[in-house]
Amino acid sequence: MEQVDIFKALSNKTRLQILEWLKDPETSFPEQKANGYANGVCVGQIQAKAGLTQSTVSDYLSVLQRAGFVTSTRMGQWTYYKRNEEAFEHLSTLIKSAL
Amino acid sequence: MEQVDIFKALSNKTRLQILEWLKDPETSFPEQKANGYANGVCVGQIQAKAGLTQSTVSDYLSVLQRAGFVTSTRMGQWTYYKRNEEAFEHLSTLIKSAL
DNA sequence: AAGTTATATCGGTTTTTCCCGATATATAGA
DNA sequence: TCTATATATCGGGAAAAACCGATATAACTT
Numbered sequence A, B: 001m002e003q004v005d006i007f008k009a010l011s012n013k014t015r016l017q018i019l020e021w022l023k024d025p026e027t028s029f030p031e032q033k034a035n036g037y038a039n040g041v042c043v044g045q046i047q048a049k050a051g052l053t054q055s056t057v058s059d060y061l062s063v064l065q066r067a068g069f070v071t072s073t074r075m076g077q078w079t080y081y082k083r084n085e086e087a088f089e090h091l092s093t094l095i096k097s098a099l
Numbered sequence C: 001a002a003g004t005t006a007t008a009t010c011g012g013t014t015t016t017t018c019c020c021g022a023t024a025t026a027t028a029g030a
Numbered sequence D: 001t002c003t004a005t006a007t008a009t010c011g012g013g014a015a016a017a018a019c020c021g022a023t024a025t026a027a028c029t030t
Helices: A001-010 A013-021 A030-035 A041-051 A054-066 A084-096 B005-010 B011-020 B030-033 B044-052 B054-066 B084-095
Strands: A068-075 A080-081 B070-075 B078-083
Touching: A001 A054, A001 B011, A041 A054, A041 A080, A054 A068, A068 A084, A084 B011, A084 B084, B005 B054, B005 B084, B011 B044, B011 B054, B044 B054, B044 B078, B044 B084, B054 B070, B054 B078
Parallel strands: none
Antiparallel strands: A068 A080, B070 B078
16 A cells, blocks of 8 residues: 555545544444444444445545554454544654654 | 645655655755755656656656645756755654644 | 354445656756 | 747546336234
8 A cells, every 4th residue: 555545535525524523433323332342333323324225335445444544353144344543643754753 | 725735645656755855955956066956856857767658757746745745946947946945844743743 | 054143355436546758846056 | 039848728438326107025013
């Protein structure tokens, strides 16, 4: 994954929003409270909140994952996505040093 | 300037490269040594190094300027661009806090 | 096995970005 | 003023991204 692709992943309002939502899943996705948030939030919840089609949101989550900003866990029929805080730390450092 | 536009400005290989070049103008633009680097580097030098047309490079520099990553100074027929380090600091902080 | 639900992938249309050539503007010098 | 040089802006063709619907895959339920 090249540097420019990291920034491309962040060059979309919806994707930025998803990352912000995942920062505080308890608040952003209360519907999932029963299942907990240990592995993140499932695609359906994110899709509903984003107001885009299922295919688009699935696509966006792949983009974010390829860039390292989220990780996914398959549990039964659901795929849960959660933030990978290391990626943000890393990017923050990179901007200071390499950029 | 919205957050997403900051990242769009960084979503291009040439623009990223220009920012890196401007980090160390003495090394990247030795041709300009006679004139000094106090105000940055003029468009022509950047264009020659980028290997793109004058209009494209001028455009790219505008994009970087609108996003705050560079500032420009007009001196005679030349426009000099240099990095605005504050913008990078700011972005680095933003990624840790807001993103 | 058949039906249901959740997600991923595929093909295509629309929108945006990339990058160009042509032209306009600004400054300097003869 | 006329000419040359440096940069900015404008209009457009080509490439990439956004986003969709349709369909495929995977796992659960009965």
